[in-house]
Amino acid sequence: MVNILGVVGSPRKKGNTxxxxxxxxxxxxxxxxxxxxxxxxxxxxxECDGCHRCWKGKECSKVDDMNRIYQIINKSNIIVFGTPVYxxxxxxxxxxxxxxFVYFNCPENRKKIREKSAVLVIPFEEENPAAADLVxxxxxxxxxxxxxxxxxxxxxxxxxxxxxxGKNKAIMDKAYMLGCEAVQKxxxxxxxxxxx
Ligand SMILES: Cc1cc2nc3c(=O)[nH]c(=O)nc-3n(C[C@H](O)[C@H](O)[C@H](O)COP(=O)(O)O)c2cc1C
Numbered sequence: 001m002v003n004i005l006g007v008v009g010s011p012r013k014k015g016n017t018x019x020x021x022x023x024x025x026x027x028x029x030x031x032x033x034x035x036x037x038x039x040x041x042x043x044x045x046x047e048c049d050g051c052h053r054c055w056k057g058k059e060c061s062k063v064d065d066m067n068r069i070y071q072i073i074n075k076s077n078i079i080v081f082g083t084p085v086y087x088x089x090x091x092x093x094x095x096x097x098x099x100x101f102v103y104f105n106c107p108e109n110r111k112k113i114r115e116k117s118a119v120l121v122i123p124f125e126e127e128n129p130a131a132a133d134l135v136x137x138x139x140x141x142x143x144x145x146x147x148x149x150x151x152x153x154x155x156x157x158x159x160x161x162x163x164x165x166g167k168n169k170a171i172m173d174k175a176y177m178l179g180c181e182a183v184q185k186x187x188x189x190x191x192x193x194x195x196x
Contacts, residue, residue: 002033002183005076009083009094011041016123016156016165020175021082024119024154027179028078036072040093043069048099055106066100070112077186078117078151080179081139085124088134098138104146117186118143119178120153125160132157151182 006025010017018039025035043065053061060067073079083094090098104113120139122132132155143150154174159165166172 002028002031002078002186003076004028004033004035004078004080004179004183005072006035006037006080007082007094007097008037008039008041009081009091009097011091011093012162013039013041015084015162016159017082017084017121019163019166020121020123020154020156020171021080023172023175024080024121024179024182027176027181028183029179030176031180031183033078033179033183036076038069038072040091040097045069045093045096045100047096048102050102052102052106054103054109057108060100060103062100066103070103074112076116078119078182079148080119080121082121083135085122085126085132085135088131090135090138098142101142101146110147114147115149117149117151117182119151119182121156121175122153123156123159123165125158127158129155129157151185152178154178 004025006021008018008021025037029035045066046062046064051061083090103109122135124131136153140150156165156171
């Protein structure tokens with residue numbers, strides 16, 4: 001079975017990111033995936049300080065929730081990264097989460113992330129799609145570096161109030177389809193065999 005993990009990097013649990021990430025998970029579930037959602041605002045993720053203990057086959061030195069979250073990531077075939085645009089970048093919650101992917105940057109741990117699929121969900125207030133460019137680029141470069149596969153992305157301009165994205169049928173349909181397609185791709189590529 002394909003496991004999909006939705007990661008919500010907005011502190012607003014009922015905000016636009018959450019709504020659209022959940023819609024991707026709904027599509028994935030429709031195609032038989034097992035889904036799980038992680039609200040980064042609910043967990044403690046401290047800063048990576050580059051101690052590189054994780055590169056020596058040990059647990060991360062930080063005493064927080066991330067050692068538990070690594071286990072959830074390891075079991076996931078697809079990760080949906082959802083973050084609103086905050087000052088043209090990802091939220092601090094999402095940045096701290098991705099910083100901790102240094103864990104996967106050693107031969108021992110790289111196999112735990114390599115070939116996993118990713119879907120991006122990025123809502124923002126401005127109407128100009130270019131407002132999301134830096135966030136998209138941040139993810140594209142980081143995913144490429146980690147040897148992950150970008151299965152799809154959905155940028156949602158012009159949304160401010162919590163839940164506003166839900167009124168846009170085209171966006172909600174696209175999110176649902178991305179969830180369906182990501183599962184189909186993971187299945188056909190045999191990515192599910194990479195789960196440890
Ligand atoms: C601290 C902060 C910074 C933001 N910076 C931007 C920005 O640079 N560009 C933009 O278009 N929207 C910006 N926004 C608006 C959010 O991206 C927008 O409200 C989004 O829909 C919030 O998603 P959420 O409902 O999932 O929290 C910012 C919002 C906050 C709170």
